[in-house]
Amino acid sequence: MGFLTSICISAIAAALYRLLVPENKFSKQISLLIVCVFLLNGITALSGAEFDLDADAYDIGVSEDYIGFSGEVNRSLQKKICSDMSEKLYALLNENGIYPEEIHVIVNISGLYSIDITQVKLVFGAGQQAAAEAAAELLARELTEDIKVVTEIKE
Numbered sequence: 001m002g003f004l005t006s007i008c009i010s011a012i013a014a015a016l017y018r019l020l021v022p023e024n025k026f027s028k029q030i031s032l033l034i035v036c037v038f039l040l041n042g043i044t045a046l047s048g049a050e051f052d053l054d055a056d057a058y059d060i061g062v063s064e065d066y067i068g069f070s071g072e073v074n075r076s077l078q079k080k081i082c083s084d085m086s087e088k089l090y091a092l093l094n095e096n097g098i099y100p101e102e103i104h105v106i107v108n109i110s111g112l113y114s115i116d117i118t119q120v121k122l123v124f125g126a127g128q129q130a131a132a133e134a135a136a137e138l139l140a141r142e143l144t145e146d147i148k149v150v151t152e153i154k155e
Helices: 002-020 027-047 064-095 129-142
Strands: 102-111 114-124 148-153
Touching: 002 027, 064 102, 064 114, 064 129, 114 129, 129 148
Parallel strands: 114 148
Antiparallel strands: 102 114
């Protein structure tokens, strides 16, 4: 029963497709396409095979070891970028007479070649409000607009 249903549905679909496409333009290519779809549908119906488009059904060969390694590389890359950036920021701020207690750099790695520094957080001790404001102004001038500069005063 499934065979006859498949053949009827593909014949109706082929007829509708031929009606919708102009005759002169690409008529040979469209005829070939319709014949191929009709034959594929018939062969599939005869053999009883089904096409499964479920992604979980296919093993693409990515092992958990590779995924773990990839995560380790991402973490080590984040640490390297953060430490290099914080060293450069310490040097820049120290040249201008500003001495924060801590600098935190937040990095986002969203793809293979997509590494973004999204935020720089400066931590100052109590009573260093003026230094925090000066540091925020300096970094706002030196860094790009997409990097958010945040200051925090420890009490």
